Amino acid sequence: MRKLYHIIFSGRVQxxxxxxxxRYLAKKYNLCGWVKNLxxxxxxxxVEGEKTDLDNFLDELKEEFRGYIRDYNLxxxxxxxxxxxxxxxx
Numbered sequence: 001m002r003k004l005y006h007i008i009f010s011g012r013v014q015x016x017x018x019x020x021x022x023r024y025l026a027k028k029y030n031l032c033g034w035v036k037n038l039x040x041x042x043x044x045x046x047v048e049g050e051k052t053d054l055d056n057f058l059d060e061l062k063e064e065f066r067g068y069i070r071d072y073n074l075x076x077x078x079x080x081x082x083x084x085x086x087x088x089x090x
Contacts, residue, residue: 002079004033004048005058011070013043018065019088025061029053032083036090047086048079 009018014037022035026047031054033047047054062069 001051002049003051003054004046004077004080005054006075006077007045007047007058007072008038009043009045009065009069009072010041011065012068013065014041016065016068018043018068021064022061023086023088025057025064026086029057031057032086034083034087034089036088046083048081048083 019035019037022043022045026033026035029049031047031049033045035043035045035047038044047057049057058074062072
């Protein structure tokens with residue numbers, strides 16, 4: 001089953017390679033979407049693909065930044081197929 005996740009990460013998630021690691025992992029799991037820094041210091045992520053791949057991606061991302069992520073808010077939606085790659089947005 002394919003899904004779309006919209007996630008806001010908080011903590012020390014800017015200036016630590018978070019977006020670049022997110023892009024690397026998204027490509028590793030064949031996921032599409034985008035990631036960007038927010039003005040308040042959080043990072044916003046929208047990513048879609050197979051639910052199993054999304055969950056593995058998220059687990060690996062949380063493990064990689066376990067000392068930096070204080071909290072995250074995940075909303076799950078139906079797959080949209082509106083992305084064809086994964087980008088870092090500025």
